[in-house]
Amino acid sequence: MRATEKKKKRRWLRVTGIVLVLLLFGIGAYAFSVYKSLTNAVETMHQPIDRTKSDKRAEQVSxxxxxxxxxLMLGVDQRKGDKGRSDTIIVLAVNPNNKSVEMLSIPRDTRTEIVGHGTVDKINHAYAFGNEEMSMNTVENFLDIPIDYYVKVNMxxxxxxxxxxxxITVNNDIDFTQDGYxxxxxxxxxxxxxxxxxxxxxxxxxxxxxxxxxxQREIIQGVLREGASLSSLAKYQSIFSALGNNVRTNLTFDQIKDIQKNYRAAANNVQxxxxxxxxAMINHIYYYIVPDAEKQRIQKELKAQLELK
Structure with a gap:
């Protein structure tokens, strides 16, 4: 090989090497930026409560x-000067062994004991009376299962x-008009x-x-689908900003990482x-009455999903 050709080859290899280094640096910087934005969002979202573990568990879940x-997912219509009520109440029972999530929506007008308030009332009033902690305790008592974590979304x-x-794209099963749409x-x-x-x-x-x-479940699943797609990587800053502004949870960053690592397969099978x-009308107030037999059926199914004795 002539000296000129060798020189050109070395120059090409050098240029290629520089480009590769720049690409790796760029990817590394991008990954760091995503990681930093995520940690900042989770720190903003993190809202611990004075409740170390559920009374329904002997030991804290690992x-x-x-x-x-x-x-427990709480959708709260939170407006300025009013902390609102939890009009959306959804319980997720996640099992990595059978790779599934069971999702139960509890009607907001469900009549039950409000634990810590000493009254029997609509279940969504628990949040108005005692925030996330009272909501968790009330739902625990109603379902007779431990509620390990909460996620509150400002609707x-x-x-x-x-x-x-x-x-997002959802499947709508009924024609209707709402708010001009x-x-x-x-x-x-x-x-x-x-x-x-x-x-x-x-x-x-x-x-x-x-x-x-x-x-509501269609919306949640639609957000999860879009959020997990590759196209969302380019939108990470706006996604993390929206989450940080509107979501609160007692899950820590390390716990969220554990869920992403250990429970990913379960998220693909939501039942x-x-x-x-x-x-029923009681004292001129509308309530949703759940019979004891129905409560026991739900409790049994959720306990099996959570592998509780």
């Missing part, structure tokens, strides 16, 4: 050891989360404002609050549960 766990700001992931039956693509309207409709739905719960009861 995410590192891949034990089944539960999460007024939920539209920001939907917009941050670039909008028309939602046709079938697949519907929603931005943040439409998603909020989609979750709030219940008066046009013959199923009442149950139809509303179904739409929706329903709770049956009847509406």
């Amino acid at each position: 995410l590192t050891n891949k034990q089944p766990f539960s999460v 007024e700001g939920f539209k920001d989360i939907v917009d941050a992931v670039g909008g 028309r939602f046709s039956k079938g697949q519907v693509t929603l931005d943040g404002k439409k998603a909020l309207a989609f979750t709030r409709m219940r008066h046009e739905d013959p199923r009442g609050d149950f139809g509303r719960q179904l739409r 929706q549960m329903s709770i049956k009861g009847n509406g």
